[in-house]
Amino acid sequence: MSGLQVTDLVVKYGGAHPVTAVDSVSLSVAPGETVALLGPSGCGKSSLLGAVVGIVDVDSGSISWDGDHMTGVPVHQRGFGLVFQDGQLFPHRSVARNVAFGLEMAGVPEPERRERVDELLELVGLAGLGSRPVTDLSGGQRQRVALARSLAPRPRLLALDEPLSALDAELRGRLAVEVRDILAASDTAALVVTHDPAEAEVMASRVLRMREGQLV
Amino acid sequence: MTSRTRLHLGWWAAAALPLAFLGFFFLWPLATVLVRGLWDGGFDWAGTWAVVVDPRTVDAFVTTAGLATLGMVGSLALGIPCAYVLYRLRWRGQVTVRGIAAVPFVLPTIVVATAFTALLGRSGPLGFLGWDQTVWAIGLAMVFYNTSVVTRIVGGSWASLDPRTADAARTLGANRRQAWRHVTLPALMPAIASAASVVFLFCATSFGVVLVMGGTRINTLETEIWLQVNQFLDMRAAAVLSILQLVFVAGILAVSAWARRRRERVLGNRTVDGTRPINRRDLWVTVPTMTVLGLLLAAPMFTLVSRSLRIPGGWGFDNYAALFTDPPRSVLPVSVWQATLNSLVTAVIAATIATGLGLIVASLLARRGKRAAVLDGFVMLPLGVSAVVVGLGMLLTLNRTVLGVDLRGSWWLVAMAQAVVALPLVVRTLVPPAKAIDPRMKAAAGTLGAGPLRVWTQVEWPMLRRPFGLALGFAFAISLGEFGATSFVARPDRPTLPTAIYRLLGRPGAENLGMAFAAAVLLAVLTASVMMVSERMRTPLGGDL
Numbered sequence: 001m002s003g004l005q006v007t008d009l010v011v012k013y014g015g016a017h018p019v020t021a022v023d024s025v026s027l028s029v030a031p032g033e034t035v036a037l038l039g040p041s042g043c044g045k046s047s048l049l050g051a052v053v054g055i056v057d058v059d060s061g062s063i064s065w066d067g068d069h070m071t072g073v074p075v076h077q078r079g080f081g082l083v084f085q086d087g088q089l090f091p092h093r094s095v096a097r098n099v100a101f102g103l104e105m106a107g108v109p110e111p112e113r114r115e116r117v118d119e120l121l122e123l124v125g126l127a128g129l130g131s132r133p134v135t136d137l138s139g140g141q142r143q144r145v146a147l148a149r150s151l152a153p154r155p156r157l158l159a160l161d162e163p164l165s166a167l168d169a170e171l172r173g174r175l176a177v178e179v180r181d182i183l184a185a186s187d188t189a190a191l192v193v194t195h196d197p198a199e200a201e202v203m204a205s206r207v208l209r210m211r212e213g214q215l216v
Numbered sequence: 217m218t219s220r221t222r223l224h225l226g227w228w229a230a231a232a233l234p235l236a237f238l239g240f241f242f243l244w245p246l247a248t249v250l251v252r253g254l255w256d257g258g259f260d261w262a263g264t265w266a267v268v269v270d271p272r273t274v275d276a277f278v279t280t281a282g283l284a285t286l287g288m289v290g291s292l293a294l295g296i297p298c299a300y301v302l303y304r305l306r307w308r309g310q311v312t313v314r315g316i317a318a319v320p321f322v323l324p325t326i327v328v329a330t331a332f333t334a335l336l337g338r339s340g341p342l343g344f345l346g347w348d349q350t351v352w353a354i355g356l357a358m359v360f361y362n363t364s365v366v367t368r369i370v371g372g373s374w375a376s377l378d379p380r381t382a383d384a385a386r387t388l389g390a391n392r393r394q395a396w397r398h399v400t401l402p403a404l405m406p407a408i409a410s411a412a413s414v415v416f417l418f419c420a421t422s423f424g425v426v427l428v429m430g431g432t433r434i435n436t437l438e439t440e441i442w443l444q445v446n447q448f449l450d451m452r453a454a455a456v457l458s459i460l461q462l463v464f465v466a467g468i469l470a471v472s473a474w475a476r477r478r479r480e481r482v483l484g485n486r487t488v489d490g491t492r493p494i495n496r497r498d499l500w501v502t503v504p505t506m507t508v509l510g511l512l513l514a515a516p517m518f519t520l521v522s523r524s525l526r527i528p529g530g531w532g533f534d535n536y537a538a539l540f541t542d543p544p545r546s547v548l549p550v551s552v553w554q555a556t557l558n559s560l561v562t563a564v565i566a567a568t569i570a571t572g573l574g575l576i577v578a579s580l581l582a583r584r585g586k587r588a589a590v591l592d593g594f595v596m597l598p599l600g601v602s603a604v605v606v607g608l609g610m611l612l613t614l615n616r617t618v619l620g621v622d623l624r625g626s627w628w629l630v631a632m633a634q635a636v637v638a639l640p641l642v643v644r645t646l647v648p649p650a651k652a653i654d655p656r657m658k659a660a661a662g663t664l665g666a667g668p669l670r671v672w673t674q675v676e677w678p679m680l681r682r683p684f685g686l687a688l689g690f691a692f693a694i695s696l697g698e699f700g701a702t703s704f705v706a707r708p709d710r711p712t713l714p715t716a717i718y719r720l721l722g723r724p725g726a727e728n729l730g731m732a733f734a735a736a737v738l739l740a741v742l743t744a745s746v747m748m749v750s751e752r753m754r755t756p757l758g759g760d761l
Contacts, residue, residue, distance in 0.1 A: 053663055054662070054663075055656075055662065055663070074667070075659065075662035075663060076665050076666050076667045076671075077667075078663075079665075080663060081663055081664070082660065082663040084656055084660060088656050088660040090661075090675060090678075091679070092678040092679060093678075101664050101666075101674070102664035102665050105661075105666045105670060105674075106665055149664065150663070153664060153665055155663075159663075
């Protein structure tokens, strides 16, 4: 089985009011395919995404890539990227050094790194802005940097958590198309979480609907 | 081993270092004090009780509570009008005055005590008042110290108080005074109560000021502990007094925590800008308040500097030159300059240890959870124990060979004691900025292939660098001026600058007094410079000190 395979995944949150955020969900994403997870806020779609990437603890079920189990693998060794709703850019690093972060972690040598960063900034339409501090960027530019940063180390799967919902409506419409084209151009498998049906239709080749922790 | 178990193990491995440090240099000494106070070949309640009801103890307890009350009332009386003038009103130059008003708080206690001795001592310009070795002189020094605390806490609350609430009272027929009494004062009350309890705690644990200015006549629990150790050589009595002081401080802390909870409840999360420009009608409160504050701050410091420059028959730098010469052995075994070097060395070691451990603790506390709360409470413990008790504990416990290392009179014990005292403040400086780092930013680094260690070096550390600099400066300044614990563990032949000043003050002769004044000026300048440099590291999230 190639690509991402999620089987009977359960995520629970303890505490005073325990909740089952993800209730035995199974899904798959083929290499190069973009799948959207659509649902109202609080339906568990972000928890599902977090569990796949490895930043949310799984209670039961399994996550695998090309048949290899990922459930016990720590987040930094999974090779799955994640774009946050608010970018989560590193404020102490310039645009280029944000994009270069994953490459530095992978030990990519400097000349190659610079080439890849330029290539990605070109791809997301920010060529020439590499030396800017990220604090100077507009909301749309930040999300482009976040996307470039996640794509740079060539993740096997890119998870996007409401990547456009912090932006205004006009920009959101334009960027949704761009993100789809960028994902297609980089041939990366992607799992997009969104609450906006139109956005899901534009970005994904397949839309899964989620409600109260389950796929419907 | 699953990744989650590995993570747990990693957390405890990192926590082991601060836990071991505090266990060895704080908890063990503290336990020794408790045992020595209650145990004498068996549980000896009668012996303990005999010390508790000894007239000297009762006297010291009453004096401690009385002085703390005096200091608290005085600080509130001056601090509340200061809060109004410096925070509620807006005027040009206000920020500078706020900065000056905050200076006393960072001065070492021994400097403040020396300055007030210079002012109120028998040979001082105000010696004619006859306040030398009286509670009034000590109370004044406490007000000098703590007015800035009241000003900051109450001022912060006052500046964000919605003025329209008082306006509403006025439209309902209240006059100015009624509006103040029935609307403004109740709204400020939680902040005032919180400031009062903090100041009471500071005054009740104020060791250096009482030891220097109280002379032989005025003894608090803290100075009585010191006397029992250094003059009567009665460790048992000192331990019992320490237990009393522990219980007393715990009581104050409980009241203070209660006041803080109420303050949070009242403040809520709505903040408004309640400041207004100053006008002519404010002068009747502004002018007297600023005059009193100015005199209180300037008089002792000015007298200290001027008397350090006074020599027989005129003025000169002779007292400063004397700091570099070896005084008679009966006065000090080494030159003041050598004591200064000792202080600098121990402060560097203490600050390095305290900030190193503090950084580990802050990084661990940034990952919230139950065990984080436990660790937080544990490292804050030294804050609830006065430095004198820490010093006594280390003296009783570590005055021997441990694991083959002879600790008796080891000079680096001084550094350890200072690190214990500085650690809670370092942690309080580092934790807010560490917690302010969004956990999702660390997760972002994780999804880009960074393991836990590289997440720390590449993401957390760059964002903690400036607060770390601030904490390092704080810890260095605290260690440099630390007197309470140091006076118990510093070897007589290896004094620090504060203990040397204390020795000089206690020796007869104008030249020794002159040297003490010059040395105090030196210590004040050193501390103030360190604080000024480290304040530049302050960020909007530079801790809640």
